[in-house]
Amino acid sequence: MQLTPLNPSDHDGVGAVLGLVNAVRNADAPEGPGIVEQSFRAGLRQERPGLDIVHFAATEDGTLVGYLGIGLMVGDNPHLAMAELMVHPDHRHRGHGRAMLDHYTEYASSRGRTDLTAGTLTTWGDGPRRPEAGVAFLERNDFTLALVNVRRRARTDALAPEDEQRLWAEARAASEADYDLRTWTGPAPDDLIESICRLDAKSRTEIPLGDIEMEAEAVDVARARAKEAATAAVHQVPVKAAAVHRATGEVAAITDVHAFEDPAAVHASQGITIADPAHRGHRLGMLVKLANLRRLREQFPRVAEIWTENADVNDRMVAINTALGYEAVDALSVYQRRLRP
Template identity: 90%
Template sequence: MQLTPLNPSDHDAVGEVLGLLHAVRDADAPEGPRLVEQSFRAGLRQERPGLDVVHFAATDGGAVVGYLGIGLMVDDNPHLAMAELMVHPDHRHRGHGRALLAHYTEYAAARGRTDLTAGTLTTWGDGPRRPEAGVDFLERNDFTLALVNVRRRARTDALAPDDERRLWDEAVAASAADYEVRTWTGPAPDDLIESICRLDAQSRDEIPLGDIQMDAEQVDVARARAKEAATAAVHQVPVKAAAVHRATGEVAAITDVHAYEDPAATHASQGITIADPAHRGHRLGMLVKLANLRRLRERFPRVEEIWTENADVNDHMIAINTELGYEAVDALSVYQRRLRP
């Protein structure tokens, strides 16, 4: 097996990797969202703030048999690395996975990373069965379970109109006196960006991360605008809603959904939803998610379903999502291996 960096300009080579990724999805998790080719190709070229990313293609006998994507945290949390490893279903049980994992370990260790993470899809509850080979593989190679993120999906019309109206009225009744709802598509308004940075920096302290050690991100306006530019460069469109505290003008809660520019993409991805701890108890999470759902339907009527992930212990957000019609599909189990420095 040969492992070489994936050249974003090599259209055919990228196409072969895309074929592998589709084959893995169809074999292991056919219910999951389909990869959007336009965004994947653009993502191979795009730099990401706070993350150094490299992609490799594995070939054997002229055929692409594996893919390895590595992300190294930079600036904040320089101890941490993450990887996505995939082997074509027709080429498994031949040692390719071990070779990919060995390259990941060597690459990350040579660059000073001591905490390596990798995820695998696992069965959740009564959802569709997922192969157990990924868990067995990671555990055999000294990785231990660090975090379980449950993947859920909801149709954009999951709620009956009367139920949606009731939830909206309840959220407005709990918040309207002190908070205003703002929605937008694309870059954040200039008058909100600084307080959005403050909330963004809080997110790693507020969201369960299991056994993964991750310090808060240092987010300023330049970093936030760079993130927005990177999102636009990979042909994704953020749809956002915020609850703004009337007395101070500060963003008290925010949520975002990423839709795709590709007109064939009928799904979107839910990003972070966070409420400032000082403003909790006003149903702001429900308020901004409902407002954002309405904007998404108006701006992207072709989007039929939204996918989200929540840590299995994030009871508050899971309860909100359940009210909004999200149903569990499977879980992304994140495993971690700590190397000796």
């Protein structure tokens, strides 16, 4: 087997990898969100702030058998690496996965990374069965479970109108005395961007990350705008809602959903929802998520369902999502290997 860097400008080569990714999805998790080709292709080309990404195609005798994507954290958290590793269902159990994992380990460690992560989809509760081979493979190669993110989905019309109105009235009653609601599509308003940076920096320390050690991200306006540009470059449109503390003008809570530009895409992806700890107790999480759901329906009526991930121990956000009609599908179990310095 040979591993060669994938040229994002190679239309046919990227198309072959897209075919492999779809084959893996169809075999292992067909209930999951579909791959949007336009965004997939753009994502292989696009640089991401704070992340150095490289892609490899694995071939044997001229046949594509696997894909390996490696991301190295740069600037913040330079000890951390992450990988996405896939073997075509028709070419498994031939040592290709181990060869790609060894390449990942060598690539990351030679660049100073000591904490290596990789994920595999696993069964959650009574949800659809997922292959157990991924867990066995990672554990066999000295990776240990570090974090479980449960994947959930909800239809945009999951709530009966009267139930949605009740939740909305309760959230407004708990917040309207002290907070204003702002919604927008695309880049953040200039008058909120600095406050959004402050809250964004808290996300890595406020959201459960299990045994993965991450420091707060250094986020300034330039970095925030670079993130927005990267989102636009992969043909995704952020739909956002924020609760703004009236007395200080600070953003107290924010949420975002990413819709796809592709008119055939009928799903969207939920991003991070975070409330400043100093402002909890006012139902701001429910408020911004409901407001954003309503804006998403207005801006993208074709979107029928939203996918989200939450750590299995994030009880507060799981409760909000359950009330909004989200149902668990499966879990992304993140494994970690810590290398000795």
